[in-house]
Amino acid sequence: MLQGTLIALASFAEGRLVDKLKSAALLSPVAYLAHMSTPIGIFCAKAFVGEVVTDLLGVAEFNPKAEIVTNFLKTICHGPLNCYEFMESYTGDNCCLNASSIEKFLKYEPQPTSTRTMVHLAQTFREGVLAKYNFSEEENMKRYGQSTPPVYKLSNIPRSLPLFVSYGGQDSLADSSDVDLLLNDLKLHDRDKLTVHFVKDYAHADFVMGVSAKQVVYNSLIAFFDRN
Template identity: 40%
Template sequence: MLNGQDGFCWVLSTPKQSLGFILADGGFDVWIANTRGTKSSRKHTSLTPEDPAFWDWTWDQLADYDLPAVLQFVFNQTGGKKVHYVGHSLGTLIILAAFSEHKLLDIVRSAVLLCPIAYLHRMRSKLIRLAAHIFLAETIHMLGYHEFNPVGRVAQEVLGAVCTEIDCYDLFGAVAGPDCCLNTSTTCIFLQHGPQSSSIKNMIHMSQLVRKEGIRKYDYGNKKENMKHYNQPQPPLYNLSSIPPHVPLFHTHGGQDFLGDVPDTRHLLRTLVRQHDSDDIEVMYMPDYAHGDFVMGYNAPQLIYKPMVEFFKRH
């Protein structure tokens, strides 16, 4: 799972380059999930994307409801076989949040964390940091907007204002870091297919992680609302140190990643490594890689996916 894109990203390149095809060719039964709000996930039993309630969610709900539903469905459909999970970016945050609350442990066999985001307090993206610290998402929400469409009119107006403060010539690089290993054809397909929508409320929640240390559930902004939802004045922390040590983890991150930056990622690693035996956690550091390289890099099959498949086979 990943954020801002649907599952097409796992198969957007050639069969020799795309992780989805590589895993299928390796004998794995591949299931691709979509995040709420993306082009492939805009249906609801009673709501439409025009209803504000359709967008009333953050990654808390992805970790609490969506991810467990997807993985339980796969588990049931495959006759009770435990699942190897692959998450990129937001897909790593929600599996870590679920694990920290001891969810999914009975159906997940191992988890791959591609450029994980969890602690975001020291992220390098000047664009995201500025947006978080001027409470941009909160302002857009107060104006009555609920869907965040990165290529929509509101986003274009916001970028027009923000990019007077920051050089946004290479927008993808300004947000996620300068990728080293993308080819032109794959990048063109990616840009034709996305980026895609999320909820403004989810953007607010991500901004809260940037402004404050630690990983907490969504902060409703006042003690009364937090008491209503959590029975305490502050939103609860996700305690990642409580993740059980027996879940095998494959963790890989990049030195040029502006979202999952090195200091925050190493803080996450210290938290996870303390709990895990060395046989159950594998760490790969790619000094030249940025956020997009892990999904679209022309050398990712050899550098990332091959050791990932070997990790799956060991576990």
């Protein structure tokens, strides 16, 4: 959800994909990370700068199940963080998961991603805005024609694009304050094209694995798609 919604919002802001979609649903959307409160997320956001990652991990792929990354996570979990409840250490206090859903999640997740993606997310947290990847000033000039990376203007998302935005009050990744910043960017969106759905007790993982997600989230989501 984190990476998917970020990619979607950045694409919409640049006019991409919008001609291929009738509508879009964003669950626990991430555009801003300034209020992220997950301890492991904050630690990694402060640690994941290009030089540190290159020296520490030395790989282009960040694979949480690889030995070198596993050792890295073990180090921080026995150092500044208590990762006994690893999932909740980065998703928030999920209200509605059961043992089987957590077991299935940990069997397949977390999946590998590029190290640059991790660095970009860290930049988003530290800078407080959603911008393109920040290289060196020299490289930024080559790629963007300016010394700093361009900021995605989310207010440029077409106002007529039907959007379903669902977020939770206990989410440590997509904090409700950050979602409010996104909704402020969408304040001029056509009123009948923006559906905002807030679930007070839900954290990040509840939206995909919560035992009540069908009734609490997906019935409303399907109704939105039916209308659009």
